[in-house]
Amino acid sequence: QKEVEQNSGPLSVPEGAIASLNCTYSDRGSQSFFWYRQYSGKSPELIMSIYSNGDKEDGRFTAQLNKASQYVSLLIRDSQPSDSATYLCAVKLSGGYQKVTFGTGTKLQVIP
Amino acid sequence: DGGITQSPKYLFRKEGQNVTLSCEQNLNHDAMYWYRQDPGQGLRLIYYSQIVNDFQKGDIAEGYSVSREKKESFPLTVTSAQKNPTAFYLCASTPPNRAESSYNEQFFGPGTRLTVL
Numbered sequence: 001q002k003e004v005e006q007n008s009g010p011l012s013v014p015e016g017a018i019a020s021l022n023c024t025y026s027d028r029g030s031q032s033f034f035w036y037r038q039y040s041g042k043s044p045e046l047i048m049s050i051y052s053n054g055d056k057e058d059g060r061f062t063a064q065l066n067k068a069s070q071y072v073s074l075l076i077r078d079s080q081p082s083d084s085a086t087y088l089c090a091v092k093l094s095g096g097y098q099k100v101t102f103g104t105g106t107k108l109q110v111i112p
Numbered sequence: 113d114g115g116i117t118q119s120p121k122y123l124f125r126k127e128g129q130n131v132t133l134s135c136e137q138n139l140n141h142d143a144m145y146w147y148r149q150d151p152g153q154g155l156r157l158i159y160y161s162q163i164v165n166d167f168q169k170g171d172i173a174e175g176y177s178v179s180r181e182k183k184e185s186f187p188l189t190v191t192s193a194q195k196n197p198t199a200f201y202l203c204a205s206t207p208p209n210r211a212e213s214s215y216n217e218q219f220f221g222p223g224t225r226l227t228v229l
Binding site for chain 2: 004008032034042043044045046049088090092099100101102103104105
């Protein structure tokens with residue numbers, strides 16, 4: 001089982017719709033969760049971080065965390081063509097220095 | 113402007129050559145990291161450094177070397193021992209006092225694309 005799993009996609013949504021991106025992780029000791037956006041040929045950009053169960057909203061983005069189910073998701077409301085990118089889920093264990101483990105990413109395509 | 117810079121943007125290496133990738137930051141970040149990204153794969157950690165003059169191997173350190181003589185700089189050398197070096201190399205850093213906390217956000221430079229000829 002991979003440490004961090006994402007559906008590679010592509011996930012296609014029409015412009016203006018809600019895009020839902022999902023991520024599962026294997027280690028119950030994980031405490032920190034991050035979503036990065038990566039445009040083709042570019043480096044990842046941090047868009048959301050979440051540390052406790054529930055929802056965290058930032059503009060059109062909402063991160064959702066369910067530690068009992070070992071599941072974290074990212075919702076993008078009012079999707080725009082400029083949101084078309086690969087979204088990387090990243091997970092960090094607690095306690096001292098622990099590496100951040102990245103998923104392979106989900107490619108999102110927003111259709112105008 | 114504050115940020116993380118990497119150079120060169122593109123690098124071509126011949127078989128048997130060592131090459132060095134530059135990573136510089138002026139954000140006063142303590143921890144710095146090197147990752148490798150291959151098509152369709154997640155980021156894999158090569159080396160990391162939490163403080164000057166100290167660094168640790170990541171998951172795929174074989175064939176790579178680093179140094180951390182200055183807080184601002186963390187160069188990566190890809191040696192001839194690395195058998196499949198063609199990849200996108202990403203440098204990242206973490207704000208002060210965050211690397212050992214739960215809040216280990218990492219911020220990335222623009223990357224260097226290395227191709228072996």
